[in-house]
Amino acid sequence: MSTFDSTKLPLPQVLSDVTSGVIQLPDFQRGWVWDDEHVKSLLVSIARSFPVGAVMMLDTGGDVRFQVRPVENVDFNGPVPEPEKLILDGQQRLTSLTQVLALDKPVKTFNEKGKAISRHYYIDIDIALEDDRLEEAFISVPDDRKIKTNFDRDVVLDLSTRELEIKNFFFPCSQILSSDAWEEDLHEYAPEKFGKFMAFRKNVLTAFRSYQLPAITLGKATSKEAVCLVFEKVNTGGVPLSVFELMTATFAADGFNLRDDWYGSTLRSVEGRYHRLSQEPILRGTEPADFLQAISILQSWEKRQADIQADKKGKMISAVSAKRATVLSLTLQDYEKWAPLVEEGFMLAAKFMRKECFFDGRELPYRTQLVPLAAVLSQIKERWLEPKVHDRLSRWFWCGVLGELYGGAVETRIANDFEDLMPWLLSDPDNESNERNGSLPRTISEAAFQESRLDTLRSRNSAAYKGLNILVLREGARDFFWKATIKELADEDTALDIHHIFPRAWCEDNGIKANIYNAIVNKTPISYKANRMIGRKAPSEYLAALQKHTQVALDDEAMNDILTTHRIPADLLRANDFHAFYAHRKAELLRLVESAMGKSAQLDQTGVLANSGKEE
Numbered sequence: 001m002s003t004f005d006s007t008k009l010p011l012p013q014v015l016s017d018v019t020s021g022v023i024q025l026p027d028f029q030r031g032w033v034w035d036d037e038h039v040k041s042l043l044v045s046i047a048r049s050f051p052v053g054a055v056m057m058l059d060t061g062g063d064v065r066f067q068v069r070p071v072e073n074v075d076f077n078g079p080v081p082e083p084e085k086l087i088l089d090g091q092q093r094l095t096s097l098t099q100v101l102a103l104d105k106p107v108k109t110f111n112e113k114g115k116a117i118s119r120h121y122y123i124d125i126d127i128a129l130e131d132d133r134l135e136e137a138f139i140s141v142p143d144d145r146k147i148k149t150n151f152d153r154d155v156v157l158d159l160s161t162r163e164l165e166i167k168n169f170f171f172p173c174s175q176i177l178s179s180d181a182w183e184e185d186l187h188e189y190a191p192e193k194f195g196k197f198m199a200f201r202k203n204v205l206t207a208f209r210s211y212q213l214p215a216i217t218l219g220k221a222t223s224k225e226a227v228c229l230v231f232e233k234v235n236t237g238g239v240p241l242s243v244f245e246l247m248t249a250t251f252a253a254d255g256f257n258l259r260d261d262w263y264g265s266t267l268r269s270v271e272g273r274y275h276r277l278s279q280e281p282i283l284r285g286t287e288p289a290d291f292l293q294a295i296s297i298l299q300s301w302e303k304r305q306a307d308i309q310a311d312k313k314g315k316m317i318s319a320v321s322a323k324r325a326t327v328l329s330l331t332l333q334d335y336e337k338w339a340p341l342v343e344e345g346f347m348l349a350a351k352f353m354r355k356e357c358f359f360d361g362r363e364l365p366y367r368t369q370l371v372p373l374a375a376v377l378s379q380i381k382e383r384w385l386e387p388k389v390h391d392r393l394s395r396w397f398w399c400g401v402l403g404e405l406y407g408g409a410v411e412t413r414i415a416n417d418f419e420d421l422m423p424w425l426l427s428d429p430d431n432e433s434n435e436r437n438g439s440l441p442r443t444i445s446e447a448a449f450q451e452s453r454l455d456t457l458r459s460r461n462s463a464a465y466k467g468l469n470i471l472v473l474r475e476g477a478r479d480f481f482w483k484a485t486i487k488e489l490a491d492e493d494t495a496l497d498i499h500h501i502f503p504r505a506w507c508e509d510n511g512i513k514a515n516i517y518n519a520i521v522n523k524t525p526i527s528y529k530a531n532r533m534i535g536r537k538a539p540s541e542y543l544a545a546l547q548k549h550t551q552v553a554l555d556d557e558a559m560n561d562i563l564t565t566h567r568i569p570a571d572l573l574r575a576n577d578f579h580a581f582y583a584h585r586k587a588e589l590l591r592l593v594e595s596a597m598g599k600s601a602q603l604d605q606t607g608v609l610a611n612s613g614k615e616e
Contacts, residue, residue: 005219006054008212011046012177014055015102018071018094021081023057025091027067027249032095035110036119039096040138043121043173046097047134049207054214055090056230062220064227067252073099073108085217088230100173101208106143118143121173122159125200134204139170166190171200176208224250225325243327244288254332261339262288273343280350283370284361289327290371293411294345295338296326297375297418322371322414345378346370352377352384356394357474365463366406369397372417380425389425396421396441398596401467403447416442449593449601454586457520460498465520469498471592473525477565480530480546497531498523501568501585502578505536512578521586524566539573567592 017023034042045052058064060083068083070076072095087094099107106118119140128137141147147157159165162182165172166189175182179201186194218230224246248258257265264272273291277283300321307317349370358364376393383389396417400406405413420441427439449464457465500507500522507517516522533549534542547554554562560570567588572581590601 005217007215007217009215011097011211011213012209014094014213014215015098015177017085018098019074019102021070021074021076021083023085023087023094024068024070024080024083026058026086026088027069027252028245029087029091032072032092032108033110034092034096035112035114036117036140037112038092039100039107039109039119039121040140042093042096043100043138044135046211047128047138047204047207049211051214052093053090054216055094056088056216056218057085058088058218058222058227059220060084060086062222064222064224064250065253066249071095071098073103073105088218088227101176102174104174107140120145120159122165122170123173123200123204125169125171125197128204129196129200138173163189166193169193176205179205223325224328242289243292243324246328247292247330251332251335256332256335258335262291273339276343277346280347281360282350282353282358282364283346285367286346286370287367290367291339291342291346292327292330293322293371293414294342294375294378295335296330297322297372297415298338298342298378299330299334300326300415301375301418301422320415320419321411322418323411341378342374344381345374345376348377348381348384349374352390352393352397355390356397357470363466363470365401365466368410368414369400369406372414372421373397375418376421376425379422383426392425393421395596395598396444398467399444399447399598402449402464402593402597403443404462404464405443405447407463413443444598447597447599449597451586451590451601451604454521454589455516455519458515458518467596468520468589468592469525471596472566472589475565475567475592477525478562479527480562481527481533481549498525499531499534501566501573502539502581503534503536503542506538507578510578516582517578521582521589524568538576540576543574 014023042052060068066086068080068086070080071087071091096107099109100121106120109117109119111117119142121138121140124137124139127133141157141159145159146155148155157168157170159168159170159172162185165182166186169190171179171182183194183197186197218227222230227246244258244262251258260270260272262272262274264270264275274286274288277286297320300318303318304320352373353359353364353370361367364370373393377384380389384393400417420443424439424441453464457468459465460469500517501524502512502517502522504514504517507522508514530546533545537545543559547556547559556574563570563573567585569581569584569588572584594601
């Protein structure tokens with residue numbers, strides 16, 4: 001059965017429906033943005049009876065309810081009426097035509113620089129009747145209906161009264177759909193021009209009055225997910241419609257301002273959830289969609305538990321879900337029930353991340369992995385601090401990071417992880433059969449780390465790269481220059497970065513390829529001061545310089561201890577043996593990975609040395 005109708009609607013009827021409130025906008029539609037030139041171009045197209053594209057609308061009165069608003073510049077004498085249709089596509093065109101053709105007041109538009117301006121639109125009748133000059137005939141004039149030159153000292157066209165409009169023979173576009181009053185005044189002020197006006201009415205005005213606008217109307221039964229998808233497919237504004245915007249419009253229909261609840265409102269002195277979450281640096285940048293996903297997990301999990309308890313006897317049991325359709329099906333009651341718990345869950349997630357040595361949102365490998373984590377913690381609360389529960393949660397987290405399983409579309413993984421983690425975390429930790437009988441969370445079972453991945457990790461934006469850097473830091477890596485750990489320097493806002501251990505210039509001079517020396521194996525976090533002293537020098541040279549110029553002069557043994565905190569083999573570094581160093585440090589980093597994931601890495605057939613960067 002078709003869920004939409006396609007037809008053609010008379011333009012005058014559509015604009016009448018807009019001004020009467022029969023047709024309005026859903027609140028998730030963004031504002032009107034067309035400039036003066038766009039408006040004039042649209043008018044010319046209709047005057048020439050050219051197609052201007054179909055509009056798409058949604059019938060109201062179904063289960064999907066949105067907060068609505070009138071088209072820009074449309075006012076009502078009484079309360080705003082209930083609309084029968086909502087504009088999904090064609091907002092810019094319908095708003096332009098409504099303001100120009102159906103409202104007797106200035107059009108609020110923009111100039112070529114984006115500055116807001118008010119304009120009245122006219123047609124130069126004489127030019128409009130000339131062949132191939134219709135585009136030049138449409139003009140816009142300022143609010144006072146006067147065009148001036150010489151720094152506004154000289155008026156070159158004055159259309160400020162009906163008499164002046166007629167004598168200058170400029171027709172107001174606001175009279176296009178009904179010109180009776182203008183024609184009566186034409187008889188009074190310039191009857192000699194009436195014959196020419198009739199030709200204009202036939203050639204130009206009739207094109208507007210008889211114009212048929214293609215329209216697609218989605219029926220009342222259209223789901224919220226379908227509305228969202230259709231809107232994104234047809235909207236040409238360049239910005240996709242977010243779940244948050246759609247839910248904001250939905251909840252607003254029930255009198256709840258989701259935007260204020262999330263972002264807060266200075267007008268109402270309301271502090272939003274985003275502000276409270278952002279007190280934790282690791283949670284800065286949390287998206288409202290992440291928060292809604294966590295709620296959808298808990299709501300769908302509760303429903304699944306109820307289905308299981310009810311013993312449906314062969315009937316389908318609902319699934320735990322973080323998919324868009326599930327988020328869009330949330331009711332205001334669902335949000336109000338779960339939002340406080342989810343907020344608490346995110347705050348507990350921040351504490352967990354600190355324990356794993358993540359302290360800033362920029363260090364976070366995957367923001368999406370916080371969603372199932374927050375949902376789980378909202379349920380188990382402080383039990384995550386129990387050593388064996390924490391160890392399991394940590395193992396799951398690092399398998400997701402180092403297995404690089406949370407990139408791209410992860411809605412299914414998010415839901416599966418929550419459902420897997422809830423029974424596993426709280427099951428008997430002493431029962432080793434849990435792992436043997438396949439009860440491990442899928443992310444742990446599916447995670448794999450290939451030894452050769454260490455050779456290809458070069459981008460500091462990749463999840464595994466960020467994760468490995470943190471694994472080194474939480475081992476207590478100390479700076480080459482300052483008498484402090486890297487973590488202590490970070491807390492004091494000392495300039496830090498991840499730098500080459502064997503300097504890039506030295507590697508190039510010694511024939512080491514860029515794809516090898518840029519790998520994470522040859523990088524480690526150090527201060528700007530240490531990096532400046534390293535420069536282009538060979539390791540044996542810069543180590544001697546560092547030991548001499550550190551705050552307290554260091555002997556070889558003390559410097560070697562610092563290098564060891566970075567899992568750097570000191571003897572091989574001092575020997576300037578890049579290939580042996582590379583193989584040894586790669587093996588050390590691999591041990592860190594295996595310890596965090598609780599499973600062995602997948603070794604390459606050729607072995608460690610084959611990937612050390614040595615030329616054949």
